[in-house]
Amino acid sequence: MRIPRLYLDTPLHSGATLPLPEERLNYLKNVLRLRDGFSVRVFNGRDEEASATLHLDRRQGHLTVGEVVHRSVESPLHIHLLQALGKGEKMDWVIQKAVELGVHRLTPLSTGRSVVELSDERAERRQQRYRDIAISACEQSGRNTLPRIDPIHSLAEALDATEAELRWILHPATTPPPSMPAARPRSAAILIGPEGGFSAAEVTQAAAAGFIPVTFGPRILRTETAPIVALTILQQRFGDFAAPE
Incomplete structure (x- = not known):
């Protein structure tokens, strides 16, 4: 299964806990059908990305951020x-x-x-x-x-x-x-x-x-x-x- 990627407009730090906004939570639970403990990739639009683990309860969810890396695939033009x-x-x-x-x-x-x-x-x-x-x-x-x-x-x-x-x-x-x-x-x-x-x-x-x-x-x-x-x-x-x- 391809690991989903998720945009969050926030600084990324290894070990940080990031609460999921309602629309992002709905996307992961009800569109992608992910469950507690699934792995995702997060990025913040500033050439930073990280692995993260999804944690869910009935109404809320958050991510635990893993290793943060800087990676750019931007064109030189x-x-x-x-x-x-x-x-x-x-x-x-x-x-x-x-x-x-x-x-x-x-x-x-x-x-x-x-x-x-x-x-x-x-x-x-x-x-x-x-x-x-x-x-x-x-x-x-x-x-x-x-x-x-x-x-x-x-x-x-x-x-x-x-x-x-x-x-x-x-x-x-x-x-x-x-x-x-x-x-x-x-x-x-x-x-x-x-x-x-x-x-x-x-x-x-x-x-x-x-x-x-x-x-x-x-x-x-x-x-x-x-x-x-x-x-x-x-x-x-x-x-x-x-x-x-």
């Missing part, structure tokens, strides 16, 4: 994904897969052709949902560092907050393949539009902020497919999918 909001559960799926593929920062975007409009209260709830999805993806994929999940930004706000060396905006009207820099960048940003794509003005706005229009092949990719392809290409060329030099 820091990738910032700027993703326009999509309909339905598309954004949930993108966040899950982007975290598995090693993205370091994710900024949800509201653009001119976005079909999703949220009030401030709903936007806050949506950000928390996105963070929960990222935590779950870290638990599943073995990451010990939580990626940064930003609040929903306008395109102008997101462009102003981007500091990456290599910047791509995916745009299907672009004819040449993406150009690769001669020197290996330490950071990259990928800008993905909504179902209706970016307007010409938005592409111009992004280009003024240093984003290079690129496309991948002759077929138009869906808004939820494009980031997965782009992340894979960047990790293969500059990240930890690449063979050691």
Whole structure:
């Protein structure tokens, strides 16, 4: 049986006793069906993880922490994904897969052709949902560092907050393949539009902020497919999918 991994936002110390929050306790008991004495792995999102033993009674539970180790599986290429909001559960799926593929920062975007409009209260709830999805993806994929999940930004706000060396905006009207820099960048940003794509003005706005229009092949990719392809290409060329030099 695979040992479950659990995120807890707390310092980890060998021999410490950690009470389990209600939602974590419910997950271990009623979803994973674990019993008293089972072993789990815990991590705190800061490259620390530890073995732990589960202790349960009728209504409460806690963990006894074993040996704490520092272990990072983070890519040497820091990738910032700027993703326009999509309909339905598309954004949930993108966040899950982007975290598995090693993205370091994710900024949800509201653009001119976005079909999703949220009030401030709903936007806050949506950000928390996105963070929960990222935590779950870290638990599943073995990451010990939580990626940064930003609040929903306008395109102008997101462009102003981007500091990456290599910047791509995916745009299907672009004819040449993406150009690769001669020197290996330490950071990259990928800008993905909504179902209706970016307007010409938005592409111009992004280009003024240093984003290079690129496309991948002759077929138009869906808004939820494009980031997965782009992340894979960047990790293969500059990240930890690449063979050691």
